[in-house]
Each structure stands twice: as C-alpha cells, then as structure tokens.
C-alpha cells in the first residue's frame with residue numbers, strides 16, 4: 501500500500517494512531533509503528549523530561565518512525581518543542597495555536613509536521629504555514645470536533661490543498677480506509693479504535709465501557725473544556741447538562757494549579773503561556789481554566805478508572821467496536837479488509853455495467 505503519506509513518513513500502511521491524552525503510551529505507539537502504521541505519543545500533559553523519557557522508551561521498543569503531538573502556545577511549549585527537535589522525532593502533530601516558528605525550526609532536520617484541523621479554511625492555512633500533511637477531523641470524531649462530517653469535509657479539503665490529506669473521525673477498519681482513499685485522503689487517523697486495544701493505557705473497565713457503547717452513546721458538549729468535545733455520555737455529562745453550566749470555578753482553578761505542577765513550569769512561564777494561549781486560541785481565561793479542569797477529569801477516567809465522573813473522549817465509531825484486540829491485529833485486519841472490499845467493489849461495478 502503506497503501513498504504520498506507512506507512515502508513521506510517511511511511507513512508500510514497509511515494508518516496513523518491519533519494522539520490521545522494519557523493513553524497513547526509508549527507501548528501503544530511502538531506497537532502501532534512495529535505493525536507498519538505510525539504511532540503518536542500524546543505530550544499534552546507531560547513535562548519536557550518525561551517526554552524525552554517516553555521518546556527513548558518508544559525507541560527501545562521500535563526502530564520504526566513514530567510521532568509526538570504538540571499543542572502550540574501552551575505554557576513551557578518552547579522547551580517541549582526543543583526536546584522534540586533535539587530528539588529528531590520523525591513526525592510532530594499539532595492542533596490549535598500558531599505553529600509557524602516550529603515548522604521553520606523543523607525544516608531541514610528531517611522532522612515532518614502534520615496539522616490536525618477541522619475545516620478547509622484551516623487546511624489552506626496549514627499548507628501556507630508549511631505543514632507536510634494535513635489531518636481532517638470530522639464531527640464523528642472523539643475529542644474536540646468541528647461542525648462538519650468527514651464525508652463532506654474530506655473531499656473539500658482534498659480539493660483545496662496540494663499536500664497529502666489524511667482523514668480522522670469514524671475510522672476503525674478497511675471499509676473506512678478505502679472510503680477515505682476514495683474521498684481524496686491518502687491515509688487515515690484512528691483514535692477511538694486504537695484507544696480500545698491491549699496496549700492502550702486505558703484501565704480495563706474503561707475499555708469495556710467503550711466496547712459496550714453504541715454509536716448513540718456519545719454527546720458533544722462544551723461544558724467540559726469550554727469548546728465542543730465529543731465524549732461518552734455518563735453521569736458527569738448528564739449532571740453538567742442538567743445544570744446547564746460547565747465545570748465549577750473551584751475545579752477550574754485547582755485544574756490550572758495542577759497543570760502547572762504537571763508541566764513543571766515556573767509561575768512566570770505559566771502566566772506568559774496563559775496570555776499567549778488567550779491570544780492565539782482566542783479563548784478567555786475561563787475557557788483556559790476549563791481546559792485545565794477537563795484534563796484532570798480525563799485523568800479521572802483514564803488513570804483512576806472512574807467511568808461515572810471522569811471525562812472519556814470517544815467517537816461515534818465506538819458503536820462499531822466490539823473487541824479489545826492488539827494494535828497489530830487492527831492494522832492486519834484493516835489492510836486485509838481493504839484489499840478484499842476493493843476486489844468485491846470491482847466485481848460489483850463490473851456486474852452493473854454488464
């Protein structure tokens with residue numbers, strides 16, 4: 501299977517594992533990369549030294565390419581960018597914020613940049629900024645979502661940029677991979693599917709919760725992070741919906757304090773980062789507080805195993821997930837299924853013509 505994405509990244513199959521909070525641990529990243537896809541470490545809530553340690557742990561388990569995500573503009577983000585460039589990470593994924601300087605620094609060091617965006621307008625800007633690949637996440641996706649579904653946004657983006665596009669949101673198998681290729685993508689990003697694998701860092705009871713959930717068991721809410729987040733419905737989302745407001749101020753402030761400690765930044769760096777995020781994300785301090793509090797709620801689910809009051813980002817695709825295989829099994833199944841469907845499609849179209 502060859503696309504511009506496999507060529508650019510030096511991987512066998514155009515299947516990328518999405519960066520995911522505290523669960524995209526080195527073991528998962530290495531398992532995906534060893535199986536011919538590309539694993540991505542989530543660095544959002546790690547201090548620079550922890551990220552370096554995780555990168556080295558990945559390299560001990562695989563010699564294949566992998567990626568790390570980076571949220572541009574967060575407190576202490578420059579030090580994290582330095583670690584990623586210094587370690588010559590093969591791919592950096594970034595979401596919100598302004599990554600222009602990072603892209604300039606990465607150029608010439610062999611590090612590729614993948615911009616994760618939600619709309620065609622943002623894709624065009626990412627290309628202008630110098631990104632190598634653009635990942636389009638449709639509204640089916642787990643985590644932060646746009647308003648447009650993958651089936652509409654993907655061909656729109658593919659028509660407007662020259663760099664390769666990969667599709668995110670709703671993918672879990674070969675059928676989806678083939679559909680993404682037909683819609684103009686050159687690969688897929690899978691989040692929820694790889695979250696529910698043997699190697700993912702999720703506690704077993706939370707993995708089972710995803711397996712039991714149907715496609716109708718997720719909600720999009722702005723009550724957790726302040727912007728549209730797709731999560732599994734639970735007592736937390738019901739409570740917040742019932743009250744018609746977000747996480748409490750007390751929780752936001754303690755979340756912010758905990759984030760400072762986790763990131764290992766000084767008060768000065770923390771405040772400077774806060775002001776920069778406010779400008780680059782066009783977000784209020786109240787929203788930034790929600791983001792910090794949300795991270796603590798995600799840890800409550802993914803570290804402590806609390807399925808009732810933790811926040812569990814998850815896509816509608818959990819309705820199509822009914823097992824907990826290894827990451828390698830997912831990749832093998834996806835590739836085999838895509839091949840089989842491609843053949844059967846050829847026959848279907850031939851029969852219709854006849």
Ligand SMILES: Cc1cc2nc3c(=O)[nH]c(=O)nc-3n(C[C@H](O)[C@H](O)[C@H](O)COP(=O)(O)O)c2cc1C
Nearest residue numbers: 518519520521641642643669670690691692813815
């Ligand atoms: C459990 C989970 C955690 C996530 N955490 C993050 C994150 O920390 N940072 C991020 O940029 N995206 C995060 N996302 C979003 C994914 O990167 C990706 O866009 C999404 O999972 C794709 O949709 P899918 O879940 O339908 O495959 C998360 C998604 C899931 C399912």
